[in-house]
Amino acid sequence: MKTVEEIKAAIEAAVPGAEVEVVPNPGPAAQHSLRLAPDKAVAVAAFLRDDPELAFDFLSNVTGVDWPDKEIAEKVKVTRQVTKTVDGPDGQKVGQQVEETVEETRKRNEPGWLEAVYHLYSVAKKHGPLVLRMRTVNRADQVALPSFTPIWRAAEFQEREIFDLYGIVFTGHPDLRRILMWDGFKDHPMRKDYVEPDDFEYEPTAHDEVLKRAQERRSREQATGNREQVPSAG
């Protein structure tokens, strides 16, 4: 199989306007992935499947990743004009502009995104895997990605699962609905900010996080006398 850079060059030659970027994988397997921009992704996928040399005809796995928002606190040196009161020549207080360098801690909120990762193999040429990634714009409202189901049928159920568990909406999918949870379910359980419903009433051998939740529940019940469940925040 060609290396990832060669495949990137082939894609850029065949599909003009496609934005492809190599995402290096620092682990020992060195399976670098190609990050595709969503707008030409279907054309790129069709090229990867139909090209006689690459011939990626087997989509073996589609998975989702949740990159949560990050809050970065950084120390910044800021130069500011500060007015200081100084004794003037006439014995009065005079304001004087002085430059002062102050170190400030600024908090930045870097938005996260959702990602769909595809693993492609070639049964005809016996090479692979090629890893593709596609990122959404953010995690809240712009969560659409093009679906690869028209290209590889294997993506159908797996993209439904990613829609169910992560919330990525695949445009062009023939039947996009929940597959593991029921249709009326409102959360996306595999996201990092999913809160489980509070049904830890009885825990005979609690440990670790379950122990913490069971103790919270017990202390809440003893404090308020209320055995009802707390509606989940998820």
Add this chain to the structure above:
Amino acid sequence: MPVDQSLKIELGKQGIFVTTIQELYNWGRRSSVWPMQFGLACCAIEMIATTMARYDMARFGAEVFRPSPRQADLMIVSGTVTKKMAPQVVRLYNQMAEPRYVIAMGACAISGGPFKQGYNVLKGIDRYIPVDVHIPGCPPRPEALLQAFITLQKKIDVQHLTGEDRPRFLDADAQGEFPVPEQGAHDLEPTSNQGVWPVQIKTGTQGTRDPGN
């Protein structure tokens, strides 16, 4: 009232069989408990193995596994009950005709098992339906399922036909239909059936071995 055993044996030697209606009735019922074809996950494989040649369950009376809940006496809940499947399990239980029994086979059916913290796992089927025998194990061996079956048979043997402690199917006022949970926005609603699963929250001092309860 039970018959004196030595008198029974003596008369038996003479060719006279003495019993009570209760014994006869219960013997007939416990020797032909027909389970329903109901397997959910890995424990179902062990249940199938129990019905096959090596650990044959048919010799204990579970002759055929009925496909229809109307014709079955026993539901062996074998495997993880997901929250998506839980309303259907309760519906099937409601459709079984009395007398009916439930065996919760395996850790998942008892309490959620190794997948207890999963987002789709119901933490035990005894939250919604009454369970007669619980079998611990992951999965329990076929011999354990046979032991549970024999335990159920012993339980049926001592059921009275009249009186305060008669079973549900002989009591006209007993609740026969168990409410089916709805699939809500975040969880099943209600999360448990308080009539079936009244969890006792112990207050006060606890031993150090049981801190989570």
